[in-house]
Amino acid sequence: MRRMTARPANAHQARLLRLLRDGGPNSRAQLGDQIDLSRSKLAVEVDRLLETGLVVADGLAASRGGRRSHNIRLAPALRFLGVDIGATSIDVAVTNAELEVLGHINQPMDVREGPVAVFEQVLAMAGKLRASGLAEGFDGAGIGVPGPVRFPEGVPVAPPIMPGWDGFPVREALSQELGCPVMVDNDVNLMAMGEQHAGVARSVGDFLCVKIGTGIGCGIVVGGEVHRGTTGSAGDIGHIQAVPDGRPCACGNRGCLEAHFSGAALARDAIEAAQQGRSAELATRLETNGALSAVDVAAAAAAGDATALDLIREGGNRTGQVIAGLVSFFNPGLVVIGGGVTGLGHTLLAAIRTQVYRQSLPLATGNLPIVLGELGPTAGVIGGARLISDHLFSPA
Amino acid sequence: MRRMTARPANAHQARLLRLLRDGGPNSRAQLGDQIDLSRSKLAVEVDRLLETGLVVADGLAASRGGRRSHNIRLAPALRFLGVDIGATSIDVAVTNAELEVLGHINQPMDVREGPVAVFEQVLAMAGKLRASGLAEGFDGAGIGVPGPVRFPEGVPVAPPIMPGWDGFPVREALSQELGCPVMVDNDVNLMAMGEQHAGVARSVGDFLCVKIGTGIGCGIVVGGEVHRGTTGSAGDIGHIQAVPDGRPCACGNRGCLEAHFSGAALARDAIEAAQQGRSAELATRLETNGALSAVDVAAAAAAGDATALDLIREGGNRTGQVIAGLVSFFNPGLVVIGGGVTGLGHTLLAAIRTQVYRQSLPLATGNLPIVLGELGPTAGVIGGARLISDHLFSPA
DNA sequence: CTCGCTTTGTCCTGTGAGTGGAGAAAGTTG
DNA sequence: CAACTTTCTCCACTCACAGGACAAAGCGAG
Numbered sequence: 001m002r003r004m005t006a007r008p009a010n011a012h013q014a015r016l017l018r019l020l021r022d023g024g025p026n027s028r029a030q031l032g033d034q035i036d037l038s039r040s041k042l043a044v045e046v047d048r049l050l051e052t053g054l055v056v057a058d059g060l061a062a063s064r065g066g067r068r069s070h071n072i073r074l075a076p077a078l079r080f081l082g083v084d085i086g087a088t089s090i091d092v093a094v095t096n097a098e099l100e101v102l103g104h105i106n107q108p109m110d111v112r113e114g115p116v117a118v119f120e121q122v123l124a125m126a127g128k129l130r131a132s133g134l135a136e137g138f139d140g141a142g143i144g145v146p147g148p149v150r151f152p153e154g155v156p157v158a159p160p161i162m163p164g165w166d167g168f169p170v171r172e173a174l175s176q177e178l179g180c181p182v183m184v185d186n187d188v189n190l191m192a193m194g195e196q197h198a199g200v201a202r203s204v205g206d207f208l209c210v211k212i213g214t215g216i217g218c219g220i221v222v223g224g225e226v227h228r229g230t231t232g233s234a235g236d237i238g239h240i241q242a243v244p245d246g247r248p249c250a251c252g253n254r255g256c257l258e259a260h261f262s263g264a265a266l267a268r269d270a271i272e273a274a275q276q277g278r279s280a281e282l283a284t285r286l287e288t289n290g291a292l293s294a295v296d297v298a299a300a301a302a303a304g305d306a307t308a309l310d311l312i313r314e315g316g317n318r319t320g321q322v323i324a325g326l327v328s329f330f331n332p333g334l335v336v337i338g339g340g341v342t343g344l345g346h347t348l349l350a351a352i353r354t355q356v357y358r359q360s361l362p363l364a365t366g367n368l369p370i371v372l373g374e375l376g377p378t379a380g381v382i383g384g385a386r387l388i389s390d391h392l393f394s395p396a
Numbered sequence: 397m398r399r400m401t402a403r404p405a406n407a408h409q410a411r412l413l414r415l416l417r418d419g420g421p422n423s424r425a426q427l428g429d430q431i432d433l434s435r436s437k438l439a440v441e442v443d444r445l446l447e448t449g450l451v452v453a454d455g456l457a458a459s460r461g462g463r464r465s466h467n468i469r470l471a472p473a474l475r476f477l478g479v480d481i482g483a484t485s486i487d488v489a490v491t492n493a494e495l496e497v498l499g500h501i502n503q504p505m506d507v508r509e510g511p512v513a514v515f516e517q518v519l520a521m522a523g524k525l526r527a528s529g530l531a532e533g534f535d536g537a538g539i540g541v542p543g544p545v546r547f548p549e550g551v552p553v554a555p556p557i558m559p560g561w562d563g564f565p566v567r568e569a570l571s572q573e574l575g576c577p578v579m580v581d582n583d584v585n586l587m588a589m590g591e592q593h594a595g596v597a598r599s600v601g602d603f604l605c606v607k608i609g610t611g612i613g614c615g616i617v618v619g620g621e622v623h624r625g626t627t628g629s630a631g632d633i634g635h636i637q638a639v640p641d642g643r644p645c646a647c648g649n650r651g652c653l654e655a656h657f658s659g660a661a662l663a664r665d666a667i668e669a670a671q672q673g674r675s676a677e678l679a680t681r682l683e684t685n686g687a688l689s690a691v692d693v694a695a696a697a698a699a700g701d702a703t704a705l706d707l708i709r710e711g712g713n714r715t716g717q718v719i720a721g722l723v724s725f726f727n728p729g730l731v732v733i734g735g736g737v738t739g740l741g742h743t744l745l746a747a748i749r750t751q752v753y754r755q756s757l758p759l760a761t762g763n764l765p766i767v768l769g770e771l772g773p774t775a776g777v778i779g780g781a782r783l784i785s786d787h788l789f790s791p792a
Numbered sequence: 793c794t795c796g797c798t799t800t801g802t803c804c805t806g807t808g809a810g811t812g813g814a815g816a817a818a819g820t821t822g
Numbered sequence: 823c824a825a826c827t828t829t830c831t832c833c834a835c836t837c838a839c840a841g842g843a844c845a846a847a848g849c850g851a852g
Binding site: 037038039040041044060063064065066067068 | 809810811812817818819820821
């Protein structure tokens, strides 16, 4: 099947496509209420979109006291692929044009195996989704990778945790393999876009989205747009100093936030605590599993283990301290906490909140919600779909 | 004289006004090269602007091998007022429509004397400039105040160092007194706009402008626009924790950057050093002046005083540490250092650079210039003129 | 000085975007 | 069936804008 060949011809059409994406099916009249165009002009643009096949008119809506309206909706066959490549696993999902997740699969995989191996896996996963009948093909894909990206070209630059990816033409390669347009971004930015589109950050213009997983990063949204920085490394807060003369970090400095709190650091601390006999709960788990991860710490904490709770609290304090600085600096309207370690839940959140509310200025924190992301692992893939749809739903 | 009554009627006219402001006089042909309009349409819009009196055509330019062009320029009588209210002094300047400073005066004054006293002073200074023949009146004024501002209304909110200003309708009050449109912003943002318009930050889209004066603040420019944050307190980095369990700060916390390094903190440290006999140079100055300020420390350092140099270096290190975090987070294309203590010059800059280049990620610092502002005390007033001209030169 | 060339500025017409009103189509309620 | 509502279509008019033709003004060479 030939996929989405057309693109909106002008800003009006782009606007209409986004309205349909974000608001679902709509009548011409309803669209007219949301866009600053006369009914006649609107009708013309809708007709042109119908001609291109990007949108379809199917069926009539129930009457609201007058003539029944035609349902205008985005082509139901449109499919976007959202791919979230994490440090240790890959998420792939298909969405329809409204960015609703139709299917989602996750596979463990170490990103350090390199782009070739990872892409093989991604393509296999995409193929599986297609084979299951959810899509006949993909009209676009948004990919997140755990490192800085030169956004216009879609190429990772100097990514610390994914050697072998530096300069690899991710966008071009995947675009060829998938046969559709591809956009690439940092995984944290994707998460921010996901929460912005369908999560807690709807209708917030300026917010921060802190992702604590294997590493720590922060998506920055200014005026509804992701801020990527001059070299694409904006939001890389894992190597901000959290503890003066603290632990040595892989980056060569000492006391980086990431060295003191992240999925990796937490696991290491937990193992140490277990081996030193400071926590029976963790020791048991270490013995049965042979290893420990953030999930074990969360479970131990849930079981009331004091050491586990301490670990979480201390990490939350460190993180909160750094976030407090960022809040003073950036003055966001919302802070979202997400990523793998959010399983640590309320204990973590409470520690972060305490630090931020105590250390930042009242004016900046006065009305500042600090909340967990509500989309979990789907934030990234929805963000990917959103990224590519924003691209495709803009004037050619 | 009646002042600027007209406003640009559409985006084209606004664009033309800004081109003329930033590029000086221009022929119709040259304007056509810089704007995406046909010559005919351009001519129409220029004619309309000529009718309103906002621009004038005076004289012919030298021939460049063909017909001589008319010089189109902004009305030469247009005057903007830039006002920079600092913690301890007031700067007022008049500019022409091209934002060139025609006259600039400075008066010491403590902002804590409150808005009424300060405005009396500002009006007196503005009157002096007018009386000197530099302006027959003002077409607009941009005011900077040393605290957070609710920008749309032009009202300071919860300003820590200027009690008595909270909620005072600065914009409205001054607009009445001056009889012209007024815009109000944080002084740090004004400085950033000044350096962006006429200083080191020309042609840089994303940059930070750190102002170290009585307090410490940071102007944030994203994509050419000042980021003010949700409550107008963005850039308030003076109360980011720089030293864990450090000195008590007026804000109630400990170890704030501002408590360890700022004009006020530096003066206090210098007096302490003088009294403890750690610096003969500073002691002499303390005796003759009865007090010490950042200027004295700068002079002592220039004279080779080791203690003074140490004070500067340590402050620079603290500041650099905080900036390093912000650089990792924001990934700017430039960092500008300005404000009163820039008299400390190269010693300070070197300390800041060392910390930033050591602590931030190579990708973020790789090509990051860290420089002193080049406009000094005029940055703020030029920024003020820029602020109001941006406002007036936008579609009504 | 005249001729050819260049640059600048003006005029005019055609095209297409966009508005707003009239009214047709399709429904509901009484 | 009449009166009223909502949705959608059609049409005429306005205005923004492009682009070409052309006039105005200047330079340099012969």
